[in-house]
Amino acid sequence: MTMPSDSSFRAHLPDLNTDRFTAMREQDCYQYAVAFKEKKNPPWLHALYEHWQGLLSEPFKGITANGRLQPDLFKLEDQGIPIEHIVQAAKLVTFLANKRQRQTLSYHIDSPEWRTWSNPEFLISDKGIRLDDSDVTLDLREAIINVLRVTLSPEGFEKAIGATRINGFLGDLVQAPGIMNEFSYNFVLFGSEPSTTRPWGFSFYGHHLCFNVFFYKQQMVLSPWFTGAEPNIIDSGPYKGTRILHTEEALGLQLMQSLPQDVQSRVQTYKHMKDAAMPYGRWNHDDQRHLCGAYRDNRIVPYEGVPVSEFTQDQRDLVDKVLHQYLLYLPEKARFIRLAHIKSLYHETYFSWIGGFANEDAFYYRLQSPVVIIEFDHHSGVFLTNEEPAKFHIHTLLRTPNGGDYGMALRPLIPGAEQNFQWKQR
Known part of the structure; x- marks a missing residue:
């Protein structure tokens, strides 16, 4: 299997003298977001943003295959995560944050703001602490990064930092x-406070890297x-030399x-990445x-392809191995339990594919x-100029349905x- 040249993307560098890039050069993330919302440009992304707001107005249900939730799939369990270290790291963030930062840092555990993460470079939902803000001290920034460090596996943390460096x-x-830049990400806490005994969590999101993590005791959901x-x-x-997603x-x-x-032939649902046979909405510009990307919390996604129970053992x-890579962010014991x-449900697990599958072909796949x-997709250029999907622009994601x-x-x-309460005079 051949790999594309390490610098093949350089054949698609944009002209930085166009209005788009000369404007970006003078803007920070807040000015950029205001211009996006006021000028509604690019129009296709602004239309998607408006669509997202409509999706957010719906109560959370979860992604399903047919519109009906499948019950009794999840349970409370001890996954052996280092919850004491994670709580300690998160509490240091709250200690180091200034008054203004603390006012925007934390939300109720059931806040719908959980669902307002997004992966474009536009800061669509400004909440929590923005790591590259001028009033974020180096100590506070490092404390936030340390929350990721102690939450993720060592190899998962390395991958995450690779994504932030590539963004820079x-x-x-x-x-x-x-x-x-390397720190153009927001960090948000959910719950009354980080706790070893009560539910809480955090969101870390920005261009090309988004995490939503829920904790209860020694169990975590990273999805x-x-x-x-x-x-x-x-x-x-x-x-x-930093490379990810290969x-x-x-x-x-x-x-x-x-x-x-x-x-x-049964796995390949469409032969072309943008296929004339695709129904309305199966492909969109972004x-x-x-x-199953941002705001698609309630999408109905029918099974496609072939159940992996039909595959050989090899x-x-x-x-x-594919799933191991998509569970890489989890600490080792939690990863083993999740896998x-x-x-245990391989008889209900389907593998589907879009595009060619020769060594040089761009493609999409889903388990x-x-x-x-899990979804993997080669994309056309957003900042680079390739009009067709290329192997140097990749999007991946993981969701937990039902x-x-x-x-x-x-x-x-x-x-x-505990609900019991009685006031006593001191």
């Missing part, structure tokens, strides 16, 4: 570091998350190529082939079951707080 690299490429990169490699500067790409392609031709082993849960959806996102399916299972 892209900002430098298009000379817009005020909008895209939904989004990770992307344009380009997916840094070819110069202090972080030269393993997910290679394993997905290896799985598809391992299938016999008759199975491939999500492209993704179905092919199911490749499915395991075992997913594997979907009652308890997980109400599992944001830990919603676990919340009714959590015992309520």
